[in-house]
Amino acid sequence: MGRGILRRPAESGANTPGGLPSRFPGFDVLAEVDHWDAATVGTVLSRLTQPPALRFFSPDEEAVGRALFDQILDQRAEPKIPILDMVDARLAEGQTDGWHYADLPEDGEAFKRSFAALDEDAVDAYGVRFASLPWYDQTDLVQTVQDRDGDWHGLAAGDIWDLWSRYACTAFYSHPWAWNEIGFGGPAYPRGYKNLGINALEPWEAADQSDQDPVGRGEEIEQARRRHAEARTRELRSKDPTGPDGVGDRLSSDK
Amino acid sequence: MSSLTHVRRRNSSAWLIPNDGTRTNHQLRRDMRRFDDTDEVDLVVVGCGAGGSVLMQRLARAGWRVVGFDAGPFWDPDDDWVSDEAGSHDLYWTDPRVTAGENPVVLGSNNSGRGVGGSMVHFAGYAPRLHPSDFSTYSNDGVGADWPISYRELAPYYQLIEEELPVAGEDWPWGEPHSYPHQAHPISGNGMVFQRGALELGIPVRVGPVAITNGRFGNRPHCIYRGFCLQGCKVNAKASPLITHVPDALAHGAEIRAKAMVSAVVVDDDSGRVTGVRYFQGGVERFQRAAMVAVCGYAIETPRLLLNSATKRWPQGLANDHDQVGRYVMVQGAPQAAGRFDDEIRMYKAPPPEVTTEAFYETDPTKPYQRGFSIQTVSPLPITWAEHVAAQGHWGPVLREYMRDYVHWATLGALCELLPLAENRVTLDEEADRYGLPVARFTYSYCDNDNQLIDAARQRQREILEAAGATEVIVIDRTAHLVGGARMSATPEAGVVDRDLRSWSIPNLYLVDGSVLPTQGSANPALTIMALAARAADRLITGQRGGITAQ
Numbered sequence: 099m100g101r102g103i104l105r106r107p108a109e110s111g112a113n114t115p116g117g118l119p120s121r122f123p124g125f126d127v128l129a130e131v132d133h134w135d136a137a138t139v140g141t142v143l144s145r146l147t148q149p150p151a152l153r154f155f156s157p158d159e160e161a162v163g164r165a166l167f168d169q170i171l172d173q174r175a176e177p178k179i180p181i182l183d184m185v186d187a188r189l190a191e192g193q194t195d196g197w198h199y200a201d202l203p204e205d206g207e208a209f210k211r212s213f214a215a216l217d218e219d220a221v222d223a224y225g226v227r228f229a230s231l232p233w234y235d236q237t238d239l240v241q242t243v244q245d246r247d248g249d250w251h252g253l254a255a256g257d258i259w260d261l262w263s264r265y266a267c268t269a270f271y272s273h274p275w276a277w278n279e280i281g282f283g284g285p286a287y288p289r290g291y292k293n294l295g296i297n298a299l300e301p302w303e304a305a306d307q308s309d310q311d312p313v314g315r316g317e318e319i320e321q322a323r324r325r326h327a328e329a330r331t332r333e334l335r336s337k338d339p340t341g342p343d344g345v346g347d348r349l350s351s352d353k
Numbered sequence: 354m355s356s357l358t359h360v361r362r363r364n365s366s367a368w369l370i371p372n373d374g375t376r377t378n379h380q381l382r383r384d385m386r387r388f389d390d391t392d393e394v395d396l397v398v399v400g401c402g403a404g405g406s407v408l409m410q411r412l413a414r415a416g417w418r419v420v421g422f423d424a425g426p427f428w429d430p431d432d433d434w435v436s437d438e439a440g441s442h443d444l445y446w447t448d449p450r451v452t453a454g455e456n457p458v459v460l461g462s463n464n465s466g467r468g469v470g471g472s473m474v475h476f477a478g479y480a481p482r483l484h485p486s487d488f489s490t491y492s493n494d495g496v497g498a499d500w501p502i503s504y505r506e507l508a509p510y511y512q513l514i515e516e517e518l519p520v521a522g523e524d525w526p527w528g529e530p531h532s533y534p535h536q537a538h539p540i541s542g543n544g545m546v547f548q549r550g551a552l553e554l555g556i557p558v559r560v561g562p563v564a565i566t567n568g569r570f571g572n573r574p575h576c577i578y579r580g581f582c583l584q585g586c587k588v589n590a591k592a593s594p595l596i597t598h599v600p601d602a603l604a605h606g607a608e609i610r611a612k613a614m615v616s617a618v619v620v621d622d623d624s625g626r627v628t629g630v631r632y633f634q635g636g637v638e639r640f641q642r643a644a645m646v647a648v649c650g651y652a653i654e655t656p657r658l659l660l661n662s663a664t665k666r667w668p669q670g671l672a673n674d675h676d677q678v679g680r681y682v683m684v685q686g687a688p689q690a691a692g693r694f695d696d697e698i699r700m701y702k703a704p705p706p707e708v709t710t711e712a713f714y715e716t717d718p719t720k721p722y723q724r725g726f727s728i729q730t731v732s733p734l735p736i737t738w739a740e741h742v743a744a745q746g747h748w749g750p751v752l753r754e755y756m757r758d759y760v761h762w763a764t765l766g767a768l769c770e771l772l773p774l775a776e777n778r779v780t781l782d783e784e785a786d787r788y789g790l791p792v793a794r795f796t797y798s799y800c801d802n803d804n805q806l807i808d809a810a811r812q813r814q815r816e817i818l819e820a821a822g823a824t825e826v827i828v829i830d831r832t833a834h835l836v837g838g839a840r841m842s843a844t845p846e847a848g849v850v851d852r853d854l855r856s857w858s859i860p861n862l863y864l865v866d867g868s869v870l871p872t873q874g875s876a877n878p879a880l881t882i883m884a885l886a887a888r889a890a891d892r893l894i895t896g897q898r899g900g901i902t903a904q
């Protein structure tokens with residue numbers, strides 16, 4: 099079902115966001131499409147097609163939103179999951195969760211206002227719009243919103259953070275490329291799962307190979323932080339070869 | 354076997370769905386009886402969920418002419434449901450609502466469904482009973498409220514519904530000890546982790562109780578352990594009224610009017626009686642005459658509908674003579690803890706509901722708080738798992754790194770008995786929905802006892818995961834379920850309905866859903882809601898119909 103059109107040539111292996119090597123070599127959730135029911139195939143594969151033209155966000159909002167969502171999910175290279183497009187489609191179709199916090203407007207309006215606010219902060223701090231900032235300056239600004247308690251441009255900062263991450267994660271982790279990255283078996287109807295239990299795999303699932311790497315779990319996370327920080331230093335250096343003062347302070351931002 | 358025959362004789366739903374691999378009896382729906390707006394039917398049921406569907410099925414069987422309304426669709430699991438988290442969005446009540454208070458409750462997918470089958474379409478499937486102590490927390494512990502009925506009175510109905518769903522589980526040692534019609538299911542890595550940690554600490558656990566067939570039941574097949582219970586069961590293995598009570602109701606002449614939003618219960622102020630309901634269907638507002646109305650819209654929509662139905666005689670909302678409508682709504686505190694293991698757990702396999710302990714359910718005199726909590730397995734799929742990770746403050750590369758590790762995590766969830774408080778309530782907001790009806794504003798704040806319970810449950814789950822060998826534990830604060838908002842009471846001043854779920858002030862208005870619970874225990878509520886509906890139906894059938902339709 100849909101296989102021919104939507105699967106990439108075999109030699110490219112399973113797609114992951116950013117084309118990162120997988121911890122589950124040989125596992126491609128999309129190789130299982132023939133075992134899914136038709137309704138599910140339709141829903142999941144539609145995420146691999148060209149997203150519809152934007153209908154909800156203005157070009158200015160689009161620019162902020164794309165950069166912001168890529169920050170939240172650390173999307174730095176193609177192929178990217180089109181988070182902004184997916185959120186735009188939801189809001190255009192009124193596919194919100196319905197409820198909203200008493201101190202926020204409804205979701206669409208809250209997105210628009212918070213994107214404008216982020217742009218304003220970028221201009222205040224750096225003199226340029228958010229989308230034009232280098233990656234690590236964007237990271238810093240996003241971090242200031244997360245760190246904030248209470249009011250931010252007339253919005254409750256914590257609730258805005260919650261809104262951003264809820265929509266961004268919903269889009270990202272609904273995408274089969276993200277399932278490849280995390281080893282999730284995906285839809286399982288009508289086949290079901292037959293091997294339940296600790297370290298029990300279906301024949302078509304692949305074991306996590308990262309245990310072959312002696313690096314412990316905490317260390318892995320630390321490495322992610324360090325990679326992030328080092329790359330930021332490089333980028334700041336490339337802007338100013340002598341290296342700005344206070345780089346160290348600005349590095350400590352993700353936690 | 355003999356118990357199966359008994360079930361079939363009183364509720365043949367499981368035998369009325371097809372056995373050819375498809376999930377819906379389209380013939381039954383096509384041939385459904387249809388009433389005219391001008392027919393005065395015996396009963397209109399507003400909301401075809403846990404409570405409404407059981408009531409409808411019972412009364413249709415007893416010969417009542419019943420019409421059930423639901424704002425959402427009449428689902429067909431084959432075409433309408435998917436094995437996919439984001440794709441299941443339409444199962445939820447996503448009309449606008451405002452959530453407020455010091456501890457605003459996350460709504461939508463977290464607690465309310467929309468469509469025939471109600472919230473049970475996407476409920477996890479746990480089907481525990483309340484404990485006998487739940488019916489008198491005020492007398493026993495000085496908190497909460499006493500119910501106007503006892504556990505004894507509800508117990509026979511628990512058993513009937515357990516057979517009709519049917520429920521699978523090990524023999525149950527807590528509350529009133531009982532056993533289940535189906536054997537316990539095999540468990541997955543997540544359940545094994547819970548068992549291992551509990552064993553280590555000497556905490557008793559049991560597999561179940563889940564409303565999921567283990568073996569064939571009528572034409573309902575065995576569960577295939579696909580793990581998408583919260584997205585609607587495409588297999589027909591997990592119970593929901595769509596397959597456990599609606600088919601039998603249709604076969605006995607009930608009509609279901611789907612995609613029909615009831616906008617008001619209509620009362621004649623002179624006689625003080627309900628005359629029918631106003632509803633929107635296809636954009637047209639219509640009026641259905643009825644001799645009796647049962648509102649079964651769940652803990653937010655039921656109070657909202659009563660408040661939106663105000664008349665001159667009931668200016669503060671129907672049946673709201675004592676300012677009780679919308680008050681004492683409860684959610685359960687539901688902190689969840691996840692542990693990281695070097696082994697692969699793959700918690701997405703098998704139904705999320707697997708293993709339970711009710712060892713901390715009752716008031717423990719050595720603790721500073723009253724009442725308790727239960728602990729159960731939960732198994733977040735990727736999007737929900739991302740919420741757990743993001744709740745730790747992680748984003749960017751660290752979020753991605755944690756997510757990549759998904760197969761190594763196991764997750765437990767607690768249900769804490771938060772107390773009924775008058776100020777935790779549903780009121781009408783200034784905002785309106787697309788029908789122009791004011792939306793619900795839901796205000797929630799915890800009391801000290803609530804906070805202490807949540808802390809204790811958080812801590813206990815952490816200990817279990819650590820005892821099972823977790824190398825890292827993360828905890829997230831959530832809430833689950835909803836009950837209350839129009840509680841039953843022994844006197845008219847203290848609640849909205851009496852022990853038979855009849856409203857105190859309007860004799861032919863009933864509320865038959867989760868909104869009538871005075872307290873909630875630490876049990877998931879659906880079984881109790883269905884048992885209450887079955888009991889209310891019995892009361893109506895034995896005594897009162899003459900009084901209602903004889904005019």
Ligand SMILES: Cc1cc2nc3c(=O)[nH]c(=O)nc-3n(C[C@H](O)[C@H](O)[C@H](O)COP(=O)(O)OP(=O)(O)OC[C@H]3O[C@@H](n4cnc5c(N)ncnc54)[C@H](O)[C@@H]3O)c2cc1C
Nearest residue numbers: 400402403404424471472477478479615650866867877879
């Ligand atoms: C994610 C999730 C997991 C859960 N897990 C469990 C679990 O494991 N075990 C458990 O026991 N419980 C669980 N629950 C809770 C359980 O599903 C509910 O408590 C139960 O279904 C409530 O029953 P009810 O009859 O009060 O309302 P519902 O079943 O919600 O039915 C209400 C119906 O009324 C309709 N309605 C409302 N207003 C109107 C109107 N004005 N006009 C027309 N129709 C209307 C709605 O569309 C809905 O179909 C869970 C719930 C959720 C959301």
Ligand code: SF4
Nearest residue numbers: 576577579580582586
């Ligand atoms: S795990 Fe079983 S009960 Fe749950 S959705 Fe799948 S088949 Fe249905």
